[in-house]
Amino acid sequence: MTAPAISLDTMRADVARIIGEDPSEIGDDDNLIDFGLDSIRVMTLIQRWGEKGLKLDFAQLAEKPTLAHWWSVASRHQAE
Amino acid sequence: MTGRRTRRLTQAQEGLWFAQRLDPDNPILNTGQIVTLRGPLDRTAFKAAVEQALREAPALAVRFIDGPDGPEQILDDPAFACLDIIDLSAATDPLQAALDHIDRDMARPRDPLHDLLVTEELLIAGPDLHVWNQNIHHLVIDGYGTSLLNRRIAALYNETVTAVPDPDTAFASFDDLLAEDAAYQGSERETKERAYWNELFADRPQVIGIAPGEATSVHSFHRYTIDIGPEVTKAITTRARAAELAWPDLVTTIAGAFVARHTGTADTVVGVPHMGRLGSVAARVPAMVMNVLPLRMHIDEDVPLEELASSVARQLIRGRRHGRYRSEQLRRDLGLIGGERRLYGPLINIMPFDMPFRLHGIDSDLRVPGAGAVDDITFTLRADAAGETMRLELDTNPTLYTAERTRQLGHRFVAFLHAASTHEKLANTPTLSPEELHRWQTVQTSSTHPVEDTTLADLLARRAMAQPDALALIDGDRRWTYAELERETAHFASKLRLAGVKKGDVVVVALPRSWNLVVALLATVRMGAAYLPLDLTHPPDRIKRILDSAKAAAKPSVIVTTAEAKTIFPDDAPLLFVGQGNDVLRDADVAFETPAPEDAAYIIYTSGSTGMPKGVVIEHRAIVNRLLWMGTHYGIGPGDRILQKTPATFDVSVWEFFLPFITGATLVVAPPDAHKDPHALAALVREHGITTMHFVPSMLALFLDEPQTHGLAIHRVFVSGEELPADLRDRFHAFIDGELHNLYGPTEAAVDVSYWLAAPTDISRPVPIGHPVWNTRLYVLDARFRPLPSDVVGELFLAGRQLARGYLGQPDLTDERFIPDPFFAGEKMYRTGDLARVRDDEAVVFLGRTDHQVKLRGLRIELGEIEAAIVADPAVAQAVVDARDDGAGGKRLVGYLVAAPGSPIDSEALRVSVASRVPDYMVPSAFVTLDRLPLSANGKLDRKALPDPSFTSVAGRAPSTDTERRLVALFAECLHLDAATISADDDFFELGGHSLLAAKLLKRIRDQWGSALADDASGDAGRAGVVLGLGVIFTDSTVARLAARIDAALAAVGPFSVTDSEGLAQLIRLNRGDTASSLFCIHPAGGISWCYAGLARALAPEHAVFGVQARGLDADAAPPESIDAIAADYIGLIRAVQPQGPVHLAGWSVGGIIAHAMAVQLSQAGEPPGLLAMLDSYPSDSWREQTDPSEDVALKALVQIAGRDVSELGDVELTRERVMRFLRDIGNPLGMLSDAALNGVLNVVAANNRLVRQHRHGLFPGKAVYFRAALDHIGTDLSPDLWAPYIKQLEVHEVSSLHAHLTGAVATSYVAPVIAQALRQHRLTGSEN
Secondary structure: OOOOOOOHHHHHHHHHHHHOOOHHHOOOOOOHHHHOOOHHHHHHHHHHHHHOOOOOOHHHHHHOOOHHHHHHHHHHHHHO | OOOOEEEEOOHHHHHHHHHHHHOOOOHHHEEEEEEEEEOOOOHHHHHHHHHHHHHOOHHHHOEEEEEOOEEEEEEOOOOOOOOEEEEOOOOOOHHHHHHHHHHHHHOOOOOOOOOOOEEEEEEEEEOOEEEEEEEEEOOOOOHHHHHHHHHHHHHHHHHHHHOOOOHHHOOOOHHHHHHHHHHHOOOHHHHHHHHHHHHHOOOOOOOOOOOOOOOOOOOOOEEEEEEEOHHHHHHHHHHHHHOOOOHHHHHHHHHHHHHHHHHOOOEEEEEEEEOOOOOOHHHHOOOOOOEEEEEEEEOOOOOEHHHHHHHHHHHHHHHHHOOOOOHHHHHHHHOOOOOOOOOOOOEEEEEOOOOOOOOOOOEEEEEEEEOOOOOOEEEEEEEOOOOOOEEEEEEEOOOOOOHHHHHHHHHHHHHHHHHHHHOOEHHHOOOOOHHHHHHHHHHHOOOOOOOOOOOHHHHHHHHHHHOOOOEEEEEOOEEEEHHHHHHHHHHHHHHHHHOOOOOOOEEEEEOOOOHHHHHHHHHHHHOOOEEEEOOOOOOHHHHHHHHHHHHHHOOOOEEEEOHHHHHHOOOOOOEEEOOOOOOOOOOOOOOOOOOOOOOEEEEEEEOOOOOOOEEEEEEHHHHHHHHHHHHHHOOOOOOOEEEEOOOOOOOHHHHHHHHHHHHOOEEEEOOOOHHHOHHHHHHHHHHHOOOEEEEOHHHHHHHHHOHHHOOOEEEEEEEOOOOOOHHHHHHHHHHOEEEEEEEEOOHHHOOOOEEEEOOOOOOOOOOOOEEEOOOEEEEEEOOOOOEOOOOOOEEEEEEEOOOOOEEOOOHHHHHHHEEEOOOOOOOEEEEEEEEEEEOOOOOEEEEEEOOOOEEEOOEEEOHHHHHHHHHOOOOEEEEEEEEEEOOOOOEEEEEEEEEOOOOOOOHHHHHHHHHOOOOHHHOOOEEEEOOOOOEOOOOOEOHHHOOOOOOOOOOOOOOOOHHHHHHHHHHHHHHOOOHHHOOOOOEOOOOOOOHHHHHHHHHHHHHHHHHHHOOOOOOOHHHHOOOOOHHHHHHOOEHHHHHHHHHHHHHOEOOOOOOOOOOOOOEEEOOOOOHHHOEEEEOOOOOOOHHHHHHHHHHOOOOOEEEEOOHHHOOOOOOOOOHHHHHHHHHHHHHHHOOOOOOEEEEEOHHHHHHHHHHHHHHHOOOOOOOEEEEOOOOOHHHHOOOOOOHHHHHHHHHHHOOOOHHHHOOOOOOHHHHHHHHHHOOOHHHHOOHHHHHHHHHHHHHHHHHHHHOOOOOEEEEEEEEEEOOOOOOOOOOHHHHOOOEEEEEEEEEOOOHHHOOOHHHHHHHHHHHHHHHHHHHHHHHHO
């Protein structure tokens, strides 16, 4: 198994940057929509993470936009 | 029991439900995809995968029913999932056959009540070539849902062939989605979101699209696709990433700016499709969820693009957070119902990436042929999976855009995207693509023409020398040869010289029209002075202001006037009188200098918007260009006689005065005031054989009203000074034998700068001002002086040789209006203040003044459009609309009109007819009938002289008929209002109605009148109201109009089994006129008599008009045996509604033959003779020899019945499908016919053609009024005289029309008054009996 390309914290940092927030403000179970995240930005994130080798699926992330959920999906993918 | 469960539609579904029910035959809500599959496809596995995925998607398996409280969907219906496999591999071109098959499927409308809403087909085009057609109604799926479905199908297929499952593609529960939707309704979140949107749109910004017109999706759309390469894509994505922007938001911003460039407003509202999946179970449910978010953008072109895009992105983010609230609901909240009242303009749909569709071992290519309604224009941008390239799909509504315009917009948009992404600010980004800009520059040099650099003085002298004995001038009984006129000119020049005038001076000429005036002007320019004309009939105050203003800049050396007028001028003014003792002939003339090309030739004062007149100084070089162009372009020369009738203070007079004497023609001076007297003008034209003359269009309209002018031959008539209405052009050619030329130009550019031949064959509406004269450039620019694309409205700027030097003594004003030409260094351009657009043929179209735009209740209104709508009513000859203060701080529209001769104006009828052509908010609140429109001294419309209307109560009249009263009660019931507050003019939607309530209202109407509306023996409740569809509530939304529709439906008699197509009953009522004197119009060949609607409008309210339609429209009816049998049948029909009295008949074409047969039968039965009006019918004898017509002929007839020409379909074989599509595309009601009705029409055409050939006419012992289509039948033997053996007395009227247009608006304006007169006569003689 290769080293994970993305960690929970890099994920948090990427999300924080795209919505213009400080990473420390975003808790694992916070609903990211409340921070102004929208579908277009989710797709932008997926695209950027894809460039780093982590292929995530919009439908999986979109249903529950929290870092905790996303990380669980990402971990599963990175484990494969 | 498993029990079927029914659910209300989701909010997302409701809008689409109504869209489909409003237009049941529209297939545009089929969302399709075409996937070409290359490779060894396992068909069994594929079929299993598709069917399994469908079984997993209950949202697609729902069925719809009309429940008591609105539509419902039934869940858990037995699974229907089935993929059909169709083998097309035997076809000549299997791939093409597959695509054709899919086209047909896409074009088939689905009825949500009866049809399956999912079509899955695998078309075999070869062993390793398949095309998969998936067509699902938008009511149950959206684009994102389709991607989920595709992905699931691929996963299931791949699992079968590779044994690797993909559980991530499983769907979430549709029940959960429905629960989420139900929980949202009435929730706090909904309240919050509603408040957000209502606040954002509280001011209901005016929304305009790129193209004018009503944005309601028709049955098809144009699509133009362009691949956007990696260069542009990278420029966009790189720039977005550098600014921490999501690139789709950047593209949306640029697209919004592109739209704003075309609408001419910095504030623009576009629609952004919103998938609505984030944070919702819908993220994994294939269903219809998507919404359209209205995005308000203020395009500030002066800030860096990143800054603008960031603010747009913030707006988008906020919108998406509130994105569950339906935009359809917001429209209802805001009262924006109907195609004209829009919430947003173009759609901008950016898809960052598609979910890939990959079948193992198969190379697949997925296309989306249609994804829902195209109301206006949709920009869809899809990025490829890697985000390296993009594809633009530009979909447009064909009623608003041509295919060519769509193509242009696509290329322009891609160029704009590229340019914007490389410029710091939008301000630096051109609107035109590089190719368009190049072409624009080429056009601007196209008028270049060598013109001698000389003076008017020189040209006049040369011509006088060249033809001394030719006739130069006629004034009353007096005549001058060129030599004689030259002598007079020299004498007068001597007088001026002796009075102290020299080159460069200003000579004021204040003379009534006479040969003296001509000589004074000639002499002034010959000696290098500039003339300044004054009109002695102008108010003294105005004359004084002009003199004061001129004196300040260039003290006039002399004022040439008459002794009688001297009191107008100050005592110390240097007056020089003509016609007095001091103009004694001298033996020797005094020598004088001659001017140079840059010297001033004349100074003409025009009114300024501030009320202060401005003196425009025109140099010789400028007017020489104008006159030499005109002389050459129109071939004016010796033999021509030009009428001088324009006051010298109006610059049109300049060419009248000078063109004859530089081309060798003769000038005929009209007596003073003759220019206002059509009768006198007509006499002058006849007496002198005038070949060339000018009118201001409103004066031309008066001229044509004068019967003396009819039949005049005038070689060339020029019009300018106002817009030339297209109807006036057509009237001109109906009465005058000659050319009509539309010229345009301000005084500031030497009379005219553009020209257009308004020929009889010209069908332009509006009539263009045309192309530039020599050495002249016409620029249509935006507010930043950037060239605009064709058809986009901007301000007109003029450049080139004809520009004035400026305003006399007003350098600041001169600099303001004459600004540096950004395209030709060192030159100036003149800002006209006129709105214009350029057509694709480069002709310029004038659209009014920049300062005459009216805004009422936030809606932009072009008064010209309303005027055109009023004039379209045959009772009106001329109309002007003005926005007047309503005394309460607001504005109201007032229509001023002049009635057509013999047509009394009924304001109520006019209001109805205007309301039928423009949106309600554009219907004037009051109409004022005038004897004539007030004209200013220059003959232009004088708006200030229009009287104020007396506003009577606009609260509306009380309901007056039983139907109206019952309707008021229904309105009150549906809208929960007090019936006492509802008037007959109240509009259902303005009272708070919306589409859901409209459906309720329709149901109540059907409950009330259904049984009376149709005596359908089946008693089927759904059929009882066949004559009224939901659309009626939208088109006739006031109590009065709806009541009229119900009454008309009630008047239709006789059972009729062709259902769902109203207006096919055998007898239909076409107006609400008085039944004491009814006219019955017999259908032409097609069996339908809707074509008489215009005639019916024109005859209301004096005469009721009924249309008699063929029984054969009903496919089950027995075919008629003979024309005489048809005639007897129709008499029976008529006697059912009019038991006694003379029967008045009219018939066009075959209808005339039938009407004649009816009249013969009636007279044989001893009935008193009624009116028999025949519209270009010819007896059977003329047809008997011709071969039997084919279906082709029947289809042609159908196109003609629609008032169109077959050539408009292009050079193709006529098929039923093509003709119906054409009729639908042009929005003709015939296009709405059901297949059964269409078959009926074609059968009737065939039957009529056959029966007419067998028919033998009897003799009608009365008088027939006959209208001949005078523009047709050239080279045939057809003549009304052929009726001589069958009609005792024939009164023939020649109508300047083609046969096919004889019931059109233009012809009707001639036909209707004649018929009205004849009917009146019948009534009078009838009452005497």
